Amino acid sequence: MSGGDAGGRLVRPFTLTGGRTRPSRADFTLITTVTAVDPQPERTARPQPEHLRILRLCAEPVAVAEIAARLDLPVSVVVVMLSDLLDAGRITARAPRPVSRTTPDLDLLQKVRDGLDRL
Template sequence: MDEAEPEGRLVRPFTLTGGRTRPSREDFSLITTVTAVVAPPEHAVRPQAEHLRILRLCGEPVAVAELAARLDLPVSVVVILLCDLLEAGRITARPPHPVTRTAVDLDLLRRLKEGLGRI
């Protein structure tokens, strides 16, 4: 007897993207934060079922990696779907905050090393 596919997974991921394998934009990384737009544009077309699942999960800001985990879909598929939603004006995407490098205080590090050496 054949084992059934995991519950809820009736469609292969590539069919969710219409066969697309690459995102149409470069806006998304694993830690990009996405949020659903409260009032979608009037011209917005009705989203597919997977788009609706994403929109429900994006009521509060959520990272792309977390979204993929919650949807149980590959990140690459989720990013393609997010591109669709971003282009339709249904979500916003915030890139991660850049980490600024501060000047290294070598004297402080030396004193710290000496202090740890005395322990």
């Protein structure tokens, strides 16, 4: 769908965020891992279609950069939507593990490389 809806019309990124350009929080980096909460909270507003797409992608832990790449949306737009989902209790966000300066985390480096390949 890449920026469009099922009818093929272009959906401008700012419409996905209600015109907001800044997230409600600063928890997210490109390699922050996001996971959908299971089961989803019942007492929250019905999510928009784009939020549902994010929740499906986050069934397993996934990095913010990968979500943006899979949705074909700017990272800034995805972060605003992720902030909404985090505020609603629909996802969890985990900061990247600190990497030791003496021993590189090869698993983390491979995940970054894989994510960059997908872009």
